[in-house]
Amino acid sequence: MIELVVRDRCTGCGRCVRVCPTNVFDFVDGRPVIARQDDCQTCFMCELYCPVDALYVAPNAERPTPVDEQTIVASGLLGEYRRNSGWDEWRDIPNLFWRQGEIFARARSRAPGPSAQDTASKLSSTEAVEIAEWPPRS
Ligand code: SF4
């Protein structure tokens, strides 16, 4: 679930607001604000699209995970999902279909936890998601 927008890092590009499928953010004074956290699907799209790793999505999709901003920034977790998923290898490929299933599978296979490989094997099939607007507007 989305937990944090690090305002000091945020450039106000608005990508997270545009890609969020459930309209979790409002845009206030040039920055995104988490306005409807309960609507978050923990899809990590906002993390993937953020160009400066200013967002933190906690892996618990069932309930909020209160976090301390300084601790999260110091931990190096910001942008971890983007790095682990291999997103950067595909972000500049200009086509309308992005193989999200494979991206998610790779991230899960690299995440700690006893069931990571099992999860990856279930997800690494043929799931594809159409991205209506690619690459995103800046
Ligand atoms: S994780 Fe997905 S649903 Fe949640 S705020 Fe980010 S883009 Fe929206």
Ligand code: SF4
């Ligand atoms: S994508 Fe990142 S930099 Fe852009 S508005 Fe959202 S948090 Fe700020």
